[in-house]
Amino acid sequence: MASSCNPHHFLSQRISLWLAxxxxxxxxxxxxxxxxxxxxxxxxxxxxxxxxxCNKQKNIxxxxxxxxxxxxxxxxxSKTIPPNRGWENTRVDKGSxxxxxxxxxxxxxxxxxxxxxxxxxxxxxxxxxxxxxVTATYSKxxxxxxxxxxxxxxxxxxxxxxxxxxxxxxxxxxxTQMWRRVNKSEMEDRDTLMFNSSxxxxxxxxxxxxxxxxxxxxNVTSDRTPVCKDKVPEPPVQRAEIIAAIIIxxxxxxxxxxxxxxxxxxxxxxxxxxAAAADVKQEWRANGREEEVVELKENDGGNKQP
Numbered sequence: 001m002a003s004s005c006n007p008h009h010f011l012s013q014r015i016s017l018w019l020a021x022x023x024x025x026x027x028x029x030x031x032x033x034x035x036x037x038x039x040x041x042x043x044x045x046x047x048x049x050x051x052x053x054c055n056k057q058k059n060i061x062x063x064x065x066x067x068x069x070x071x072x073x074x075x076x077x078s079k080t081i082p083p084n085r086g087w088e089n090t091r092v093d094k095g096s097x098x099x100x101x102x103x104x105x106x107x108x109x110x111x112x113x114x115x116x117x118x119x120x121x122x123x124x125x126x127x128x129x130x131x132x133x134v135t136a137t138y139s140k141x142x143x144x145x146x147x148x149x150x151x152x153x154x155x156x157x158x159x160x161x162x163x164x165x166x167x168x169x170x171x172x173x174x175x176t177q178m179w180r181r182v183n184k185s186e187m188e189d190r191d192t193l194m195f196n197s198s199x200x201x202x203x204x205x206x207x208x209x210x211x212x213x214x215x216x217x218x219n220v221t222s223d224r225t226p227v228c229k230d231k232v233p234e235p236p237v238q239r240a241e242i243i244a245a246i247i248i249x250x251x252x253x254x255x256x257x258x259x260x261x262x263x264x265x266x267x268x269x270x271x272x273x274x275a276a277a278a279d280v281k282q283e284w285r286a287n288g289r290e291e292e293v294v295e296l297k298e299n300d301g302g303n304k305q306p
Contacts, residue, residue, distance in 0.1 A: 044164065065092065138220050
């Protein structure tokens with residue numbers, strides 16, 4: 001009978017314990033890896049890739065990727081699955097457990113599972129903790145402004161559409177401004193399942209100071225918009241344009257007046273020159289007749305007989 005103190009006996013025991021420890025750690029690692037949650041995130045209209053965990057050392061008989069009981073895509077090693085059974089926006093390479101999903105929509109959000117049947121096992125392995133998240137970026141917020149009759153209050157509305165998840169409008173307003181939120185809403189579109197977000201705020205403009213505000217939905221911010229702008233004077237550029245227009249009109253009026261005055265003066269002078277010429281001609285004729293009469297008389301006197 002071998003002694004329990006035999007060094008070879010202790011060596012074999014140590015090797016056995018070491019192997020048992022390694023196997024235990026390997027099993028624990030495998031269990032941890034196989035139960036780890038898989039989160040995949042994409043955007044509406046985009047693509048995602050899902051890597052289902054599998055044992056690469058084994059041969060696969062079939063692979064299914066499902067959302068609950070809905071078959072999404074997969075394959076058999078020995079036969080073909082009809083293409084109309086899977087989702088048109090997915091693809092799986094035979095021999096792989098990687099799923100490619102295209103043209104994402106909000107309806108693709110959910111929990112999925114991977115089902116793998118290996119050739120050396122009777123029952124398939126199922127991994128049920130694949131989560132697909134889909135987001136959509138809201139459109140750039142649009143701002144509309146309406147004022148009361150006395151310009152003391154402004155109602156400003158901010159709207160944005162086509163986003164996911166549900167997100168409220170946030171206002172960026174100077175701290176010194178008096179304002180309050182009147183209402184807000186996040187309405188879901190029944191067709192796209194995305195949200196349209198809007199909010200209206202009331203601004204007290206009794207101080208008569210123009211301010212600039214903006215609004216944002218998620219990470220998208222509107223342009224800066226002036227509020228209470230009817231309470232402040234027109235910008236210098238506009239006043240300069242008005243003054244320039246007045247000067248141009250004034251110069252045109254002066255030039256026109258000078259032209260009219262010149263025309264009247266020239267016409268009056270022409271009339272005066274015409275009247276003087278007529279007087280000179282009349283006088284010359286009168287003198288001519290008188291000289292002619294005198295000359296005739298002298299001639300008659302010379303012709304008389306003594």
